[in-house]
Amino acid sequence: MHLLPVLPVIFIAAVFCSPMPVPCTPVSARSQSLRSSSFSVALETLQKHLNYDFQNIGLLRRAMTHSSYSEENNKALSILGESIIETTASLRLLTKDVDISSKDLNNRVSEISKVETSCAVDGMRLGLQNVVRVSSNTNSSTSSVVCGAFRAIFGAVALDTGKSDDAGDVFWVVHGGAGSALSM
Numbered sequence: 001m002h003l004l005p006v007l008p009v010i011f012i013a014a015v016f017c018s019p020m021p022v023p024c025t026p027v028s029a030r031s032q033s034l035r036s037s038s039f040s041v042a043l044e045t046l047q048k049h050l051n052y053d054f055q056n057i058g059l060l061r062r063a064m065t066h067s068s069y070s071e072e073n074n075k076a077l078s079i080l081g082e083s084i085i086e087t088t089a090s091l092r093l094l095t096k097d098v099d100i101s102s103k104d105l106n107n108r109v110s111e112i113s114k115v116e117t118s119c120a121v122d123g124m125r126l127g128l129q130n131v132v133r134v135s136s137n138t139n140s141s142t143s144s145v146v147c148g149a150f151r152a153i154f155g156a157v158a159l160d161t162g163k164s165d166d167a168g169d170v171f172w173v174v175h176g177g178a179g180s181a182l183s184m
């Protein structure tokens with residue numbers, strides 16, 4: 001029993017005493033890998049904020065890639081994500097009140113998925129403007145970039161689990177979790 005607290009100390013000492021590896025990669029390759037590792041760290045943090053762990057992290061990587069950055073981007077995932085947001089919002093509104101008028105339903109669903117009022121706000125709150133990869137001449141803080149990345153997350157979750165309902169649940173927690181006026 002007494003040995004246990006000592007073990008981490010021995011371990012740390014062993015790490016510090018071992019010879020440090022000499023960096024031998026060229027500078028450009030090293031800064032490239034630094035950039036991609038900070039992106040990986042950002043993806044890990046984002047998963048925690050979403051309260052969802054991807055089986056295929058490549059899907060979240062793609063969701064966080066704007067079309068200005070790469071051919072492999074979040075455009076199509078974003079379309080799926082938008083329809084998931086609309087479906088889950090309609091389902092929840094109707095579950096709550098099956099007598100809701102079509103006009104009210106339409107208005108509330110579009111409020112929840114609208115670029116300026118909701119989607120970009122949710123995305124900004126998650127800090128997506130600091131995660132999403134864009135080309136050097138693209139502003140990652142614009143509503144359309146943040147919103148596209150935000151929607152793509154739910155397309156990515158749906159592909160990851162094979163179920164759009166799961167993605168709707170993740171959306172609802174992210175959207176409502178901040179005490180939004182539209183949360184139910």
Ligand SMILES: *[C@@H]1O[C@H](CO)[C@@H](O)[C@H](O)[C@H]1NC(C)=O
Pocket residue numbers: 139140141142143
């Ligand atoms: C990027 O876009 C945001 C939001 O539209 C704006 O506030 C900001 O000034 C822009 N930054 C640059 C460098 O254009």
